[in-house]
Amino acid sequence: MLRHWLMKSEPADCSIDDLLEAPGQTLDWVGVRNYQARNFMRDAMRPGDGVLFYHSSCALPGVAGVAEVASKAGPDATQFDPSSRYFDAKSSPDSPRWLQVRVRLVAKTRLLSLREMRGRPELSTMVLLKPGNRLSITPVTAAEWQAVIALLCPPEN
DNA sequence: GCCAACGTTGGC
DNA sequence: GCCAACGTTGGC
Secondary structure, three states, X not given: OOOEEEXXXXXXXXXXXXXXXXXXXXXXXXXXOOHHHHHHHHHOOOOOOXXXXXXXXXXXXXXXXXXXXXXXXXXXXXXXXXOOOOOOOOOXXXXXXXXXXXXXXXXXXXXXXXXXXXXXXXXXXXXXXXOOOOOOEEEEOHHHHHHHHHHHOOOOO
């Protein structure tokens, strides 16, 4: 049973174009430093799961493309790298605290802006849109997924 | 830059 | 285990 997710990234840091241009159009999703988001990767994410690639903390926040989970969760290498902004001195290779998954591009899409999403009743249940939500990885229901895909890829007449 | 909301830390 | 202080997120 495949699930669906929304994953936030700051485009200044890693954008949909970075994923588009990456070797194999695949990137390691590093830098998650929130336990709830980590637990989603550890406990529920499986290769093949669908991913909405979301641009956050930028001029035009919104869904910028579709991707898929390409690996199980494994240790996030950046936590052991003192030169990385994601370094965590309290983590050890024996018991890594932080995890990453690999993500592969499915399609860059038009930008479905946060503003437009808020205006869509069929998306109103999305965790992303809940007041105060800050989670960088949130589950997306099958109905929400289908509604987003329909908005991103309107059927031709 | 502001600020609300939330998560984490650490003293007790 | 409580909770105040502090840091971060992220839209605006």
